[in-house]
Amino acid sequence: MDIRRSLQQKPIFGVAIAIFLVLMASAILARQYWPQKKANLSEAYFTDDDGNTWFNDSAFLVPPFDHNGRTAVFAEIYTYDNGAKKFCAYEAKYTPKAKKTAGSGTGRCAEE
Secondary structure, three states: OOOOHHHHOOOHHHHHHHHHHHHHHHHHHHHHHOOOOOOOEEEEEEEOOOOOOOOOEEEEEEEEEOOEEEEEEEEEEEEEEOOOOEEEEEOOOOOHHHHHHHHHHOOOEEOO
């Protein structure tokens, strides 16, 4: 028995297949055009206690800089368990020569 004859005898199968294809196409289009989360590139994470805690501030700060009487550096924060758990993977700071090149040495980038 060929497909055409079976669809003529039982049209419900054709309707079911059509509904399935429409649902699949809708799901693919929804996934394609769903708005993506965008990162806030104007902020970055910093730490002043070796990664135990962190805070976010302007990404234009040039570490190391003074924060509440302590030296703050970049903190690269990662999450797992769908964002339930976070940890500081590593810290980074500029060398004194690079900091002088990047900014005025006060922790803020030089304005051009």
